[in-house]
Amino acid sequence: MPVLPRSPSVRTLAVLHPVFALTGVLHTVGGALLPSLAARFHLNDSTSGLLFLLYFAGTSLGALLCRGNYARLITIGFAAMVCTCLAVSVCPRSLLAPVFLLLGISVGVPMSAVTLFVGHTYPARCAPLLTFLNFSWSIGALAAPLIAARVLMHHSYQASYVLFASASAVAAFASALVLSDPPEPARAPSDTRSNTAFYLIAIFAFAAFLQVGIENTVAAWLPTYALRTAAAGLVLAAASTSFYWAGFLCSRGLSSLLLLRAEPMRVFRIAVGVAFASALLLEFAPSLAARNIAMFLLGASLAPTYPLVLAAFFARSRHTADSRWILFTAGFGGSVLPWIAGFVSTHTGSLRTGMLTIPAALLVMAFLLLALRNHQPPVPTTQ
Incomplete structure (x- = not known):
């Protein structure tokens, strides 16, 4: 039932x-x-x-x-x-x-x-x-x-x-x-790993890899990017990165309230879309004020995406323990993507080009959303 x-x-x-x-x-x-x-x-x-x-x-x-x-x-x-x-x-x-x-x-x-x-x-x-x-x-x-x-x-x-x-x-x-865990439900003898389960783990692990990589790339390179692109002085440029963290923290609190009523995957799609647009605005903004707005929107849109990736996996997977592979992979994304941004910047002579790693990764994440459309959450049942 x-x-x-x-x-x-x-x-x-x-x-x-x-x-x-x-x-x-x-x-x-x-x-x-x-x-x-x-x-x-x-x-x-x-x-x-x-x-x-x-x-x-x-x-x-x-x-x-x-x-x-x-x-x-x-x-x-x-x-x-x-x-x-x-x-x-x-x-x-x-x-x-x-x-x-x-x-x-x-x-x-x-x-x-x-x-x-x-x-x-x-x-x-x-x-x-x-x-x-x-x-x-x-x-x-x-x-x-x-x-x-x-x-x-x-x-x-x-x-x-x-x-x-x-x-x-x-x-x-x-x-x-x-704290105490609920009792484990009885598991049917045929309840074994399937190709679908491995497919879901791979999709969500890659999504977590990208998401944490994007967050760490922003955190690692945004201050330097702001300093190099601002024309209003070093101190003001460095302080402007606080717009990103202000948006990030506000969104973490407000989105938890929004998710009490909104469908999580819809919020996730909107967040990825806004983050992609914000990352492009950050790249091509004509003024410091526009860049500050882009930083705030980027922080606000990225904030709920990681917990939403995990929540979407929990809703689809029969084995909670499988998510440890997603958490494991996410840590590598946090190291690899900032390195890619620095590598591209060094070899092109432009940090602006290196920062294109962010919208590129978000675009890949948007394609992952399409791969999840045919995998809806199962209806939970008890034995």
Whole structure:
């Protein structure tokens, strides 16, 4: 018989939002703490870059480990973060590389498990829930440099990681106390992977690869692009990139409300279309004011696309655990597309040409939408 949509309790949301925001803090705070860490160990840029490479590789590996009881994985992940944050605060230079890899894994597990928990527990409502959770994650990411700056006023990076270890311990305790997975429904003997299942995984993995790659390309190159194209001074040009983040954060909050009434795939199609138009406007805008508008619209349209990609997969897949491959692939997109933009810019002598990576990737994503038209979400049933 049809399954009634399960609604999240206030206690569940009261835990999920702050713990997911904490993963946003840990995921982005490394850059703000890098000067203190580099000064302590006299690191050059190459060594610092290796630490970030290991960390981001670890987060992708953490996504692959997310299979089974997601509530338990959230608790285990935060417990591991206690250990790895403390390890960063006390480890010698010779152990920085493996410790940063382990830190990435420990952050990647709960960061992915929260998404999988929502998709598995609330499949009928995961689009608005994931979008609003990503709003909280974004708040954590934006707060990370402010937290780091506050701590570094009187202490070093070591005190920051001790603080994050304490916060992770609280998150682990709260997760263990409140979160629990629903019982697994009985699975029919014939319920095995099919070509259609692999096709869906490939389509959505590629979509996540493109989406995260687009976001990271914008974040990595937009400040430099604004500085090179503005004619109103370096300070004003650099400050203008805040229009992108303002649109991004506002949209993460408002789109979660919109998705309570609107059909998710329709919102996704509109978001991709507006993002494509905004990226072109950013390329060919005749004035600084037009570029600022393009930045705001680009941020607003990109903000809901990643949670919508995941929600669309959860609605179509019979196996929530398959989405860990999508989360794993997304991390590689975040590394590859910014590199492609820089490669094109270097070999053409124009960052404007390199930034065409963004509308090109969005155009490919639009074609992926056509491939999904013949794969509608199945009607959930119980045994």
